[in-house]
Amino acid sequence: MKLNMKALNDIDVWEKAGFKLPRFNLQQVKENTKANPNWIHFGAGNIFRAFIANVQQSILNEGKSDRGIIVAEGFDYEIIDEMYRPHDNLGALVTLKADGHIEKTVIASIVESLIVDPKNEENWKRLKEIFINPSLQMVSFTITEKGYSLQDAKGEYLSDVVEDFNNGPQNPVSYIGKLAALVYERYINGKNPLALVSMDNCSHNGTKLYQAVSAFAEKWVEKECVDEGFDVYINDPKYVSFPWTMIDKITPRPDPSVREMLKKDGFEDVEDVITSKNTYIAPFVNAEESEYLIIEDLFPNGRPNLEEAGIIFTDRETVDKVEKMKVCTCLNPLHTALAIYGCLLGYTLISKEMEDHELKNLVEKIGYVEGLPVVVNPKIIDPKKFIDEVLKVRIPNPFMPDTPQRIATDTSQKLGIRFGETIKAYISREDLNIMDLKFIPLVLAGWCRYLIGIDDDGNKMKLSSDPLLEELTPYVASISLGDKGPFHEQLKPILSNVKIFGIDLYEVGLGEVIENYFEELIASKGAVRATLKKYVD
Numbered sequence: 001m002k003l004n005m006k007a008l009n010d011i012d013v014w015e016k017a018g019f020k021l022p023r024f025n026l027q028q029v030k031e032n033t034k035a036n037p038n039w040i041h042f043g044a045g046n047i048f049r050a051f052i053a054n055v056q057q058s059i060l061n062e063g064k065s066d067r068g069i070i071v072a073e074g075f076d077y078e079i080i081d082e083m084y085r086p087h088d089n090l091g092a093l094v095t096l097k098a099d100g101h102i103e104k105t106v107i108a109s110i111v112e113s114l115i116v117d118p119k120n121e122e123n124w125k126r127l128k129e130i131f132i133n134p135s136l137q138m139v140s141f142t143i144t145e146k147g148y149s150l151q152d153a154k155g156e157y158l159s160d161v162v163e164d165f166n167n168g169p170q171n172p173v174s175y176i177g178k179l180a181a182l183v184y185e186r187y188i189n190g191k192n193p194l195a196l197v198s199m200d201n202c203s204h205n206g207t208k209l210y211q212a213v214s215a216f217a218e219k220w221v222e223k224e225c226v227d228e229g230f231d232v233y234i235n236d237p238k239y240v241s242f243p244w245t246m247i248d249k250i251t252p253r254p255d256p257s258v259r260e261m262l263k264k265d266g267f268e269d270v271e272d273v274i275t276s277k278n279t280y281i282a283p284f285v286n287a288e289e290s291e292y293l294i295i296e297d298l299f300p301n302g303r304p305n306l307e308e309a310g311i312i313f314t315d316r317e318t319v320d321k322v323e324k325m326k327v328c329t330c331l332n333p334l335h336t337a338l339a340i341y342g343c344l345l346g347y348t349l350i351s352k353e354m355e356d357h358e359l360k361n362l363v364e365k366i367g368y369v370e371g372l373p374v375v376v377n378p379k380i381i382d383p384k385k386f387i388d389e390v391l392k393v394r395i396p397n398p399f400m401p402d403t404p405q406r407i408a409t410d411t412s413q414k415l416g417i418r419f420g421e422t423i424k425a426y427i428s429r430e431d432l433n434i435m436d437l438k439f440i441p442l443v444l445a446g447w448c449r450y451l452i453g454i455d456d457d458g459n460k461m462k463l464s465s466d467p468l469l470e471e472l473t474p475y476v477a478s479i480s481l482g483d484k485g486p487f488h489e490q491l492k493p494i495l496s497n498v499k500i501f502g503i504d505l506y507e508v509g510l511g512e513v514i515e516n517y518f519e520e521l522i523a524s525k526g527a528v529r530a531t532l533k534k535y536v537d
């Protein structure tokens with residue numbers, strides 16, 4: 001079984017191998033979408049294919065929509081060249097349920113894949129055509145937290161952003177510059193409304209996207225590259241809206257065990273690629289069954305009917321609460337804690353870490369003891385039930401091949417949201433005392449220990465990619481296992497960095513606490529385990 005449109009005609013072969021197939025007219029849906037696109041998604045990575053594209057496929061299967069999704073990739077073009085186009089934009093989704101049951105689905109709701117780069121003239125022309133079309137309702141994004149950054153860690157604009165600020169919307173080179181240029185096309189061709197919908201794991205993701213796009217509009221008006229109406233267009237939600245969302249579905253990188261299972265079932269196109277930009281991608285995606293997508297209902301040009309597949313549309317306040325619940329307390333901080341300590345302790349499977357007494361206790365304490373008290377109940381999901389499902393069913397799911405190394409990617413970009421928000425809540429709430437926080441500081445100390453690149457057995461450890469590694473690792477480069485503190489001079493530039501944590505950890509009284517934990521963690525081989533035993537048991 002090859003993964004392409006032609007091979008899909010052998011329905012019996014696929015069904016015998018246990019695949020669920022699309023139940024709509026693929027050619028018709030493709031034509032409808034090409035003529036009147038209503039949805040384009042930026043970020044062709046794994047979560048998009050495992051969750052978002054499957055949602056649209058369910059709706060198409062039910063006959064409740066007649067259009068698919070167009071995917072656009074503006075960062076890692078290899079994803080399109082090596083995975084989408086050779087397979088006619090099809091993907092195989094493998095759902096790994098907690099009871100061991102496996103579901104295999106051929107996803108065919110992505111009808112077109114485009115590279116976002118003015119140098120690719122054909123694709124750029126097509127993108128403009130899509131953005132100009134009045135039928136377009138939503139541009140969604142899963143481009144990672146760093147995708148929205150216009151500045152480096154020092155707060156200086158990146159060079160490609162500066163170039164685009166100066167040049168205006170012609171031939172943009174930066175990611176958001178390219179997006180802003182496409183939105184500008186829509187503005188000058190009829191000023192039709194549009195929703196730009198971030199589906200990334202960052203707090204107030206819509207605002208993050210708005211800030212990035214509006215920075216371009218402002219600069220271009222200031223430099224007289226565009227008329228000032230463009231800035232008004234971007235800033236008026238009757239024209240362009242930036243809804244907030246919360247997205248949740250644990251989607252690990254394509255895993256060798258799943259690849260082998262698919263091979264045994266006769267699926268031939270199983271080979272994954274690690275692109276030069278570090279995307280782990282294969283013709284298949286593997287993910288858990290649980291999924292939540294909550295979207296602020298703010299769509300000035302109407303929207304796809306995703307509620308038909310269980311997606312919840314609500315007000316901004318509810319999205320905020322539900323997103324804080326997940327990203328700041330009940331899931332992502334626990335993931336990051338397991339990522340950091342899992343790497344240090346030599347784990348390569350998250351589910352195995354949940355069999356480790358200290359690590360299981362650590363995440364339970366961060367979640368139930370330190371996190372839950374600051375969660376505001378969003379009502380549409382019960383936080384206690386949510387965290388119970390995360391800690392008792394989802395993260396321990398032995399069939400999920402998720403790794404601490406994947407989750408440790410870009411940790412510097414996530415700490416402010418995953419832990420900083422809770423720390424801020426402890427400062428602002430009169431009934432809570434910041435000095436009661438013990439386990440969150442232990443994770444932050446663990447991260448500093450992780451940055452040394454030596455595991456708890458004293459072996460060299462490969463650090464997961466992170467845009468700040470080059471800047472941060474030199475601060476701790478002089479520290480070796482067995483060194484005695486104090487380490488204030490080395491750790492201060494890290495722990496006081498407001499860009500990383502959202503606060504200066506010394507100013508709130510946690511800097512020294514973290515330094516003390518760090519001294520214990522670096523004391524010798526095995527000190528990470530010993531420190532966890534001492535504090536977490």
Ligand SMILES: NC(=O)c1ccc[n+]([C@@H]2O[C@H](COP(=O)([O-])OP(=O)(O)OC[C@H]3O[C@@H](n4cnc5c(N)ncnc54)[C@H](O)[C@@H]3O)[C@@H](O)[C@H]2O)c1
Nearest residue numbers: 043044045046047075076142143144147200201249250251
């Ligand atoms: N994987 C999950 O479990 C999961 C679950 C919920 C939400 N998310 C969100 O989705 C994001 C992507 O996850 P994924 O599993 O698809 O990852 P992935 O590695 O499979 O894909 C990452 C995508 O982001 C793009 N990207 C990476 N760096 C970029 C940059 N600097 N600028 C613009 N685009 C960039 C890549 O080109 C690719 O399209 C996550 O960062 C997270 O915010 C992921």
Ligand SMILES: O=P(O)(O)OC[C@@H](O)[C@@H](O)[C@H](O)[C@H](O)CO
Nearest residue numbers: 201247248249250251332335407
């Ligand atoms: O996707 P990231 O890199 O922001 O974070 C890694 C994981 O914690 C994350 O992908 C979770 O699996 C996801 O948030 C679950 O919904």
